[in-house]
Amino acid sequence: MTNSPMAPTETAGPSGESSRLAPKLRMTEYGPEKLCTRCNEWWPADEEFFAPDAQGSGQLFHYCRACRVEWQRSQRDKKRAATAGAMEKAA
Numbered sequence: 324m325t326n327s328p329m330a331p332t333e334t335a336g337p338s339g340e341s342s343r344l345a346p347k348l349r350m351t352e353y354g355p356e357k358l359c360t361r362c363n364e365w366w367p368a369d370e371e372f373f374a375p376d377a378q379g380s381g382q383l384f385h386y387c388r389a390c391r392v393e394w395q396r397s398q399r400d401k402k403r404a405a406t407a408g409a410m411e412k413a414a
């Protein structure tokens with residue numbers, strides 16, 4: 324058994340695993356880009372492509388604007404369907 328001083332350090336962090344919690348950001352020659360977690364596309368990380376987080380944390384929403392609109396619409400439809408169903412039951 325050879326005790327190599329160049330043994331790989333297991334604590335360095337497995338590649339990919341830690342990126343799940345990290346913001347999906349990358350630097351390009353044009354500036355920072357952000358990964359939309361819905362369409363999996365990289366967009367410039369600014370408010371033109373990402374709406375600011377509703378909580379006012381100064382961060383950008385994790386969906387791009389196009390996906391956010393679709394997502395909000397689907398949420399609204401879901402809510403409306405639930406309301407309609409409840410009203411039907413109540414009537």
Ligand SMILES: [Zn+2]
Nearest residue numbers: 359362387390
């Ligand atoms: Zn998107």
